[in-house]
Amino acid sequence: MKRKARILEADEIHRALVRMAHEILEHNRGAADLALIGVHTRGVPLAGRLAAQIASLEGSAPPVGQLDITLYRDDLSEIATQPVLHRTEVPFDVATKHLVLVDDVLYTGRTSRAALDALIDLGRPRSIQLAILVDRGHRELPIRADYVGKNLPTSRNEVVKVRLYEVDGGEDQVELWERP
Amino acid sequence: MPRTAITGLRREAGGSPHTLYLEGPTILGWDLDLEVSATWDGRGGLALPAFTDPHVHLRDPGQPHKETLRSGLAAAAAGGYGTVVSMPNTLPATDQPEAVLSLRVRADALGLCRLIPAAALTLGQEGRVLSDASLLAEAGAALLTDDGRTNEDGGLLRYGLQAAKAAGLLVAVHAEDASLRRGGVMHEGQVSERLGLPGNPAAAETARIARDLEICALTGARLHLQHLSAARSVELVRAAKRAGLPVTCEVTPHHLTLTDTSLLQLDAVYKVAPPLRTEADRQALLAGLRDGTIDCLASDHAPHSPAEKEQDLLAAPFGIANLELVFPLLYSELVLKGAASLEQLTGWLTSGPRKVLGLPECTLEAGQPADLVVMDLASERPVDPERLRTQAKLGPWNGRQLRGWPALTLYQGRVVHG
Amino acid sequence: MRDLLDFAGWSKPDAEDLFATADVMAEVLRRPVKRVPALQGFTVCTAFFENSTRTRTSFELAARRMSADVVSFAAGTSSLAKGESLRDTVETLVAMGVDLIVVRHSASGAAHLVRRFAGVPVINGGDGARAHPTQALLDAYTLRAHWGELSGKRVVILGDVLHSRVARSNLELLPLLGAKVVLCGPANLLPQSLSGPNLEVSPDLDSALDGADAVMALRVQRERLEGGLGVSLPEYAARYQLNRSRLDRAGPRALLLHPGPMNRDVEISSDLAGDPRSCVLEQVHAGLAIRMAVLYHLLVGKKERAA
16 A cells, blocks of 8 residues: 555644534533543544543533444454454443544444444434544445544545554554555 | 286395296295286285284174175275184174174175184173084184173183183183273273263273183183283283283284374264273383284274264264275384384284184295285375275274385285285 | 364463453443344354253353344254254254354264364354363353452362363363362262363362362252262262352352352252352353354354455
8 A cells, every 4th residue: 555645634633623622512502411432443532532622611521432333333244354342331321412423534434324323222312423533435324424524535445544642652643545 | 727927026125026926826936937827017016925804893794884795805805904804793693603604605705805704602792692612613713702792791701711612712802891891982081081071991901801811711711802902901911921821812003003182083983992092001002012912913993884983972883994004004103113113014914813813824935825915115195085995984094194005915816906 | 263162272362352352242231222233144053962941042142132043953853853963964054054053962072073064163062071161261251250360269160070061161261261270079070080280189178168269069960979979969968069158168258150050959058049159140141241252253254255
């Protein structure tokens, strides 16, 4: 694979998250009954960062959970390598909450579909919204994000690589790579 | 009688090629330069007198899904055997003179290998009523035995030995104490306890051998102990022979080459009676063979159908079919690995068993029967079950690369294998 | 992991991986909707040639919790009674398209035999006196939930060790995880020559219990005690039955395990019913999570890559 372009630098990622935090608060008219759920792997630190932003604006952080959607994937009977399972930890009752599902990249929409199914199995939330750092298009399901850090038109043979210091170490960045 | 010749034969490993001349079923002599009606090419193979096996199961009559005279004797020919002794655990048991005669006549008609049937020591091998030793001897029985079963009634064995002695017959015993063996399906020890399989302790064999040696001493009759499996058994026989008892014994190729750790594969092809025991037992059996305590090899060829051997270890029957593999297996595992010489191995397959059975020794000299095998000591190939003549295609050595295959077997001057 | 027949070739990390997956499954089992779609499209077959309602139910529920289709094959009502061989039975099941077979059989080694003919993953649900690996995994998982780490712990396995597949699988797995296993029971129900690292055999219950961190009481079949092996039911109860005062010898924090179903007043005294040290129901719960984890490990990601 070869690298094509740097899409976002660390400070741009930070500014995008600040803006998304504002939008979430505006849309939900504050942080009451709000909870964030990060999708493994990079959605988890992004949810934490959004919660911290919301806390700095509102004074208190919304509860944060983490969700592993592997058991809800629709391709488990077809894949040749076994995904490692991560813990799902949602330490609050989802039934009373407006949930914001957080992930790094929105592409076909299949991960978000799986996440929606998983969330609904945890209870009956009042609403579910979707926050995405990079929306690269090519949806295969009728899913759209409510909050987007960056809209990035891509082709299918390109790969969006998100690097976050909590998971990957080093500097935050988003890059576009191309498959041969 | 037609005269034939086999060219390109070696009389010892590495020797120069010679030609052996035959007339009908008899050897005329070496390098005679005579007119012959047919010639075979020995291709530089080693000529040996055909082997003798004191212990095979041919399952005929009664269990044609396991083996028949035809398939079993064809396997014997392919293994280089010229004489085999079939066990009487047939259906019905071979306990009547007519049954012995019938087997001999049928085998003669096949012309593949000489069959000397063993007859049952007791009627139906049920251990209750002795069979007619003198009449069975007259019919040509090789020996008397209840092999396949054990001799639980020591008193009956005593009278059986006395009657056999009077009739000039040998008695062979499968020496295992059934009450100590219980339901054991493998050697009792670390491996059986790890696998949770019922164990058969070595003491089942040694306790029975100790009893039978006492009965042998009591009667002075010729006793042959079949298929020794335990180190302690060798010690008991060594002491008995030193004391002058008329006892002989045999060992199988599988007890010389396999141990109970094979059962870790949980495959019933390794289920055999007596069971494969430990490496120490295996070494003691080899030592016993080398020092003459053990008189000969016996295949204990015990064919079962693939469906029978594909069952679980409790349900599958005991027995390994190996008649075609004895020489290549032991040549590869013992001779090539330095545990025995080629001369020792051939002795254990020819003069050893013939002495036990009271048969004249065979050589490849003029006037001797033209029963011989030509060994290609250089030939190396994997055991291919599809090439085996026995019907028992599942065995421990399938796929194993072995060296030293019989290239040509002649029985009564005719090529029966090759 | 292609099959789960026993613990041959296993290392501690293999068990830890499975336990980590079982943790995820345990969380699923705590949800309002105790079901995930992970094994949609897979068919799991339980082929029980020996009865065991509990084990079969646990495997089937585990498979259903993951949305697999489940078919069960019971020898009693099947063609086996008509003389069909194990091989033909297994090949027939595979031809029907099952993706995994859980086998239970009365003969040690039968699970290996099934694997030879199956061509699909096989889980040993108990074969003869040889192995019952998911039971040992759920036992270890239960202990791990209490202790975090099994290293240095002393676990007494008590009863008819000789005929127990549960004991055999535990004495393979627990030492692998660093625990010391003490086998205890009447002399004729103990192995005579078994030895290994972290393994001790003792016919004396009191000394075995001293300093024990957990006691696993095995099911003792009355038929064994009536089988002339020199130990009667009264003698067994007097010498080896686990009761409150004996468990007290191990201590107030000792854990009590039993693979079930329990013969009360045979291997275990009624005065231990409801004892806070008993983990029996936790074991049942752990069994579901472990079996879900095993199914996940054996089925997901095993699709052959297109050539």
